[in-house]
Amino acid sequence: MNSLKSLLSLCLIFLVHIATAQKVGQADSITIAAGPEYDKVGSFHRFFLGESYRKIWATPVKMRVIDLQKEKGGLKIIKLGGGMQTRSLRLVDPTGKEWALRTIQKYPERGLPESLRPTIAKDIVQDQVSTNHPYAALVVPVLADALNIPNAKPEIIYIGDDAGLGEYRKDFSNAAYLLEPRSPFEEETDNTLKVQRKIQEDNDTKADQKLTLRSRLLDFVLGDWDRHEDNWRWLAKKEKGETTYIPVPRDRDKVFYKTSGVFPWVLNHQWLKSHLQPYSETIRDVNHWNFNERYFDRYFLNELSEQDWRAEIIFVQNKLSNEVIANAFKKMPDTIFKLSGAELIRNLTSRRDKLDGLAMQYYRFLSINVDVPASDKKEFFEVINKDNGDLHIKIHNINKEGKHGRLVYSRTFTPDITKEVRLYGMAGEDIFNVEGDKGSGIKLRIIGGGDSDKFDINPGIANKPFIYDRADEANSFPSRKDARLRLAKDTAVNYYDKNAFLYDRSGILFNVNYNIDQGLQLAGGYLIEKQGFRKEPYASKHEFWANYSTGRQSFILDYLADFKKAVGNNDLVIHANLL
Template sequence: MSDSSPMRLPRRFVCFCLLPALLLGSSCARLRFFQPDARLSAEPLPAGTDSVTATAGRHYQQGLVKRLLFGQHYRRVWATPVRMPVLDLGTAVAGGLRPGKIGGGFQTTSMTLLGTRNREFALRSLDKDPFKTLPKAMRETFLLNIVRDATSAGNPYGAFVVPPLAQAAGIRHTSPRLFYVRPDENGLGPASERFRGKVVMLEEKLEGEQLPGSGGGRVDIEESEDMLAALYTQPGTQIDQTTFVRARLLDIWLGDWDRHEGQWTWEKRADGPRFSPVPKDRDQVFYRFDDGPLAWLGSRFVAKFRTFRPRYESIEGYTRNARFIDSRVLHELDWPAYRAETQRLQQRLTDSVITRAARRLPREVYAIEGPQLVASLQARRAALPTAARTYYQLLAERVTVPGTDEDELFEVQRLTDTTTVVSVYSLLDDKKGPLRYRRTFRPAETRQVMLHGLGGKDVFRLTGSVRRSPRIDIYGGPQEDTVQDSSRVAGLGKKTRFYDTRRNNVYEPGPETKDKRSHGVASHAFDRDGSGR
């Protein structure tokens, strides 16, 4: 997970974790929870040693009661001795590396390393410590032991499997590499002590950098908040939604449930501008959580903690963390687009691609997990159309259609009992300008469409007479807006609602319009970047 965005533990999960404390008796947090050195031997490491045998986290294998109650998870993988190279800053990448900024991670020990030609690399420990994610009052209690132990539900080497799969899918990706940091390492500056004796991954950063573009050009990489700011303030900004839905389907196939907006960067091209998704941080692929009685109960409390297995579990759970970014980016595509990208993935993710990717696990780990992983990925590939349909239906039920801070015309045409077309145009000198958005909604799929005018003087025009239609909620925004509703929908309940202030608006209601205006400005609030503001 992104070090800049900590995983906030749900209250229900915290309550669930308190149960074992009551069962096993109250206790304090273990002072020495983590292994002191990833190597099995405590002997000094000779100078010039280029590889060692180490474990990602053999401390997760301890405790029979814990394994019985919470499950085996990936404890065996964490404790398996793996042969891996020793990090040498002079030779790890061409031109060598030097220390940069120390990361402020909430769980992962991390820092930036600087290479030649302004290249930046992220150095991160495979193991995590969720100490800072807990309320301060709980950080010295038995609960910390339990939450720390939950790290064993993740496959420490899972991220190394993803690059060939992303490559085949046509998704930008990083290529992490596995290293061990010497117990006497001093080349990492002030962060040296934090990394000594740890198993780490090293990958080139794609944040705020430039990547080689097609045709030999360069493309900028921006964070989600910058992409979203451009989307709402710069008319003509476009998102490559088809690539994003393919990337999200890849996430679901991999069982990667932690794909919130902080887990994405965006490739920006000058023509438009146009943004294409670049995922990062693959810490939660192939998650295995509910293989013990208490862990199974916890997964019922917290839907996103779903186990990777041949069949899909809760698609809603897999996608819950990404609900905000999905709603902002995938608001235009209909089911045929999802179906086409699903078929494209099935064609590209061949058995040979899957097998080659699984072989990127350390040899010792592949012997334990490889065949099972390959079989699960093949089974999930076959079932991907059903999972994709469920995913589409979740997003289609309630759709947010935002405008920009410029003047716009929102047209809602209730054409038939099965089709309602929503279009958004630029308004230039009060005249209809270029089309910015269009989608056909069907009441069998969509219950509610929320139109947000944001800034600018916007016009909302609704027409048509039908028996069925999605409900249209209009949020005008802080400037003067106009609502013209001549539509009619048979049956009980009004199908158009207007939320705004009572002053400074032109309000021309029809039989379907329900006046939800108020004296306050709460209706002007719109979360632009996922912060909840």
């Protein structure tokens, strides 16, 4: 009897051991879908709101399950993060290295006004998370490495009901995440606002514009339209008394962004909404597709010439070979690649091949009006009007001996592309020297700064520059016959606004109205809106209307023009009609 009990006890222990071993094995990984709810909609829903990546979100993927208290030697939460859509935690391991834990799932309701959050609007914006490819970020590192672009290496992981989440356990347990180093470097990195402040403080600090352009060209290929200032970190490299900031792109949520359906199609064909177009073999309207980067690109790419752009385009096309692209997509889970890999590779390869046309069109767009801000230190601006109409601009620092020092900016502009260049002296006692007799077809605006500036303009120059500065400070101005002086006793005259750019606009207008006297009124028109320097909300606006009234059975033609600050600070409005 005792032997039977012993045998039964041994069997029970063996079975418990097997169950425990199975439980432990299961805890190492899990196979789940990132968002199966997106695929639980009918054909009517898909017709109007699109198919997007619903099948991808609903496809189970094997993920590694981590224990925060054991992972990387033990990860501790140091900060709650997240933007308008993503929930994230900043973690630190025992060596002091920081890690980012970001949800694959998104929560866009935080971008809605509070009054709309209890309404159907919340359901619609949540549904449109399906336009994001949940595993796209895994493809990026191989491509970025081929281009020598710094990048973090993300991993898809799963966190269960983990005690290591502490006070965040309720909101962060039982979910899939991207886990990646907060920076690919051991050194501390800075955000974009700090980098811009450092560049303005001293002319010995600059950004690596060529590497920034290369990173932006990769965005074209990836279809990543959300590369605004907050989606970059910067590493400071110091050498021989100068600091160069290296760009580190981050947050790849919009890579391979894909929409379909009636409502998304209508939306992405609206003005300034072309960035919402689906990822395909090319980019429709590349200038407006870069809407979210409209300020970033004008600041961090303002020194690069056409030759610089072409060199970087060729570099990207050569380095992103078919083999590299194929290796990049091997980082996707097998089940996901089977559903979307072939189409994405076809689109990416096509964009690589078309990069020259797309990028050079955007280069010409950026080069129409160019802002060149200097620093708060002393600089010497040399503007050379060449005989062929080109405008060559060089900026040197002024050293302690009062002489021209190192070159901090150099670019040649051609009037076939560039219409206007604006030089900003910022603070510091700056010297502006304009040479040449013929003058360029490019309009030149020189904006001084908070200290005493000197403006030397070649007498009799054909195309007189515009000069802006304080009238109540000890500045040295040329005569009015050599320059167009715009002076004021106001700090606003020297203000540099890096977020001032506005798009021109044109398009068809419609209007339908009804009243008892005139009956049904049908109107069609066309709008042309042009932007200009320091003119808001536009420099000029033209509206052409053709109106038909069923009550009077007659046509009325209308023309409305509005010119801001046409005469001094006075606007000019013209309104004419023909019955």
